[in-house]
Amino acid sequence: MARRITLDFLKTETASGSVLGFAALAALIAANSPWAADYFAALKSYLPISIGDFTIRLTLSDWVKEGLMALFFLIVGLEIKHEILKGELSDPRRLAAPVLAAAGGMIAPALVYLKVAEWMGGPTAGWSIPVATDIAFAVAVFALVARGLPASLRIFLLTLAIVDDLGAILIIAAMFSQGVQTVPLAWALGGLIALGALARQGRLGAPLWTLGFLWVWYFTLQAELSTSLAGVAFACIVPINARVEGRRSPLKSAMEVLHPWVAFGVLPLFAFAKAGFSFAGLSFQDLLSPVALGIAAGLFLGKQAGVMIATAFTVLTRLGKRPSNATWAEIYGVSLLCGVGFTMSLFIGALAFPGALDSPIQSEVKLGVLSGSLASAVVGSVVLARCSAFRRRRERTARAERYGDESPESLANIDLA
Numbered sequence: 001m002a003r004r005i006t007l008d009f010l011k012t013e014t015a016s017g018s019v020l021g022f023a024a025l026a027a028l029i030a031a032n033s034p035w036a037a038d039y040f041a042a043l044k045s046y047l048p049i050s051i052g053d054f055t056i057r058l059t060l061s062d063w064v065k066e067g068l069m070a071l072f073f074l075i076v077g078l079e080i081k082h083e084i085l086k087g088e089l090s091d092p093r094r095l096a097a098p099v100l101a102a103a104g105g106m107i108a109p110a111l112v113y114l115k116v117a118e119w120m121g122g123p124t125a126g127w128s129i130p131v132a133t134d135i136a137f138a139v140a141v142f143a144l145v146a147r148g149l150p151a152s153l154r155i156f157l158l159t160l161a162i163v164d165d166l167g168a169i170l171i172i173a174a175m176f177s178q179g180v181q182t183v184p185l186a187w188a189l190g191g192l193i194a195l196g197a198l199a200r201q202g203r204l205g206a207p208l209w210t211l212g213f214l215w216v217w218y219f220t221l222q223a224e225l226s227t228s229l230a231g232v233a234f235a236c237i238v239p240i241n242a243r244v245e246g247r248r249s250p251l252k253s254a255m256e257v258l259h260p261w262v263a264f265g266v267l268p269l270f271a272f273a274k275a276g277f278s279f280a281g282l283s284f285q286d287l288l289s290p291v292a293l294g295i296a297a298g299l300f301l302g303k304q305a306g307v308m309i310a311t312a313f314t315v316l317t318r319l320g321k322r323p324s325n326a327t328w329a330e331i332y333g334v335s336l337l338c339g340v341g342f343t344m345s346l347f348i349g350a351l352a353f354p355g356a357l358d359s360p361i362q363s364e365v366k367l368g369v370l371s372g373s374l375a376s377a378v379v380g381s382v383v384l385a386r387c388s389a390f391r392r393r394r395e396r397t398a399r400a401e402r403y404g405d406e407s408p409e410s411l412a413n414i415d416l417a
Contacts, residue, residue, distance in 0.1 A: 160307070334380070
């Protein structure tokens with residue numbers, strides 16, 4: 001059952017990966033077209049929603065980031081919970097590998113950036129920019145190129161990326177936040193505890209789950225915390241076992257109902273809202289600046305080095321296990337995709353270097369994030385595509401040998417079958 005759910009997810013994401021890519025491309029075209037002013041104005045326009053005494057006033061861009069993406073993190077949290085309790089990560093040593101890899105994937109990029117800044121005499125304030133992984137884009141690239149690779153690799157990437165994201169959120173809270181609002185946070189935690197207790201006592205209907213999620217989301221937003229935390233935290237209280245034998249559990253129901261909407265709706269909207277930025281005013285000279293080079297090197301070199309070194313250390317010391325049935329080359333391809341920082345890195349960049357978004361240093365941040373993320377995505381795609389092709393070729397050869405015929409014609413026929 002666990003394998004079937006994972007395969008269903010992979011099919012959906014493989015199909016939606018191309019939609020996400022087109023949405024990101026459309027955003028870049030819109031941001032650099034004659035309609036660029038309208039595109040940015042629409043994203044910055046406020047869309048207030050009022051229900052009684054409750055009013056939420058966010059820009060369209062923030063509704064996508066803080067509103068819709070909370071559903072994405074809910075789905076990711078549900079899947080990781082399923083894998084921890086009943087799937088790939090139920091072995092603590094398999095869980096240790098992506099968690100420690102995430103730690104390595106945060107430390108190494110920061111060190112690379114600081115080394116470049118020291119070498120070139122640049123500002124050290126940007127060390128936090130390359131520590132982030134854009135989980136949505138990384139998973140989408142994986143879905144596009146990882147046909148035939150073990151599903152455990154995707155779970156490894158998901159777990160690593162969400163731990164990485166939580167680490168980035170903690171960095172933001174520690175370095176750039178004005179302080180968490182404790183009263184709304186208490187209301188959010190109270191809602192989680194109450195709903196979790198009710199779920200343990202009996203079967204809850206979809207309306208109550210929906211209202212509970214909205215409650216936790218709203219007070220997390222008011223507490224000035226990232227609503228991605230609300231999504232992950234809410235997933236922790238959703239029961240994984242059915243209350244009535246023969247029926248689906250709330251966790252499985254939520255995964256099956258929400259996942260297509262997130263894959264084909266939320267993620268493409270996120271890509272269209274966040275992937276578009278203008279190349280106006282950018283020059284090759286900016287790419288050679290300490291900030292741009294530090295960020296690009298941190299994302300492309302630091303991420304892959306940190307993830308691979310931490311994973312190898314974890315496996316060699318037997319603290320953890322590598323993803324089941326995965327080769328080191330395939331893990332290396334995943335480590336490259338962790339360097340896709342993109343929207344999260346751009347967000348941290350705006351905090352690390354406050355000021356006008358069209359300032360020279362922000363142009364350097366954009367170039368560093370774009371070049372590092374693009375290099376990671378392209379090289380990671382090539383590595384994983386070659387691994388996928390090699391694995392499929394090896395499987396065709398094995399099937400042909402089983403039938404006692406290794407001719408090219410028979411291999412092709414078996415492959416088509």
